[in-house]
Amino acid sequence: MSAPDLGRFIAGFRRFQKSWFCRDHNLFENLVEEQSPKALVIACSDSRVDPALLLDCNPGDLFVVRNVANLVPPYEAHTTTQHGVSAALEFAVRSLKVEDIIILGHARCGGIKTLLSGAAGGRDDTEFLSRWVSIAAPAQERVQESCPHCSEQELHRACEQESILVSLENLMTFPWLRERVEQGELSLHGWFFDLEKGELLGWDAATKTFQPMVRECI
Ligand SMILES: [Zn+2]
Known part of the structure; x- marks a missing residue:
């Protein structure tokens, strides 16, 4: 630098x-x-998608986890591996008692690109990256199955959005998190920042689609 x-x-x-x-x-x-943020945001490490900047928040507003492709791995009991995301979830949910968790995905995600290109190329020259983004492999399988004739660009976007749903599903595999959701004390949200248009979309469980929450500027 x-x-x-x-x-x-x-x-x-x-x-x-x-x-x-x-x-x-x-x-x-x-x-x-002390801090008492009401929301946990899980966002991508991508330099263009800083949640505090995007959501115009102050110090203390957001508890944030950032990693490649904003992924949540599934719960693993009695593991000897050190889990950064799981540790942050545990602290946010059990100690801070956040009321909302937002998985914040985004367009043109390099992590999702790695996932898709790895399968297409049949080769893996990364040491950690491919294994990490394979958390979103179920998303890749689903979009390739549901959209066999999609263009590459359409597949990328569909996979970026579907991987948000995979992370939401994985959140529910954490028993103490699931318990708080079922007791109505915690809500889960899937948001998608379209950095091509400058729009914010949100997962709508009723229509099973991502719907604009903030449309592009006119
Ligand atoms: Zn990304």
Whole structure:
């Protein structure tokens, strides 16, 4: 990374500091002791889809997990593997008691592209990536089955959206999370940021489609 970039980031922190620490009223005062976000967002690591920026949120508003392709692996009991996403889910659901979990997917996702290209090319030259995105393999199978004549672009978009549903299904495999959903204390949401149009879509269980929640600018 070049020095001008780092300088820009440090200048950015100064502006942040001015807004949150240097005013008469220290806005961080209440946040120092504890956080109490009401929502957990699971978003992609992609540089274009920062949830706090997209949703215009303040510090303390969102508990966030970011990973390649915004995926949630299924629950694994008594595992010796270290699970970053599962640990974050456990903390958000059991300690913070968030009321909403949003899986925030997006268009032109490189992780989903890796998933689809891996199958098409029949080769895998990644060390971790292909194995990670294989969490969304059920999404790939479903869209290829339901849309055999789709263009590559249509398949990508369908898989990006279907993988959100796979993650929502995987969330429900965590017993303590499922319990809170069934008790009406926690709601799950599938959102999709269309960065081509600048729209936000949401999964509508009634119509089984992603519907615009915020349409593109006119
Ligand atoms: Zn992505």
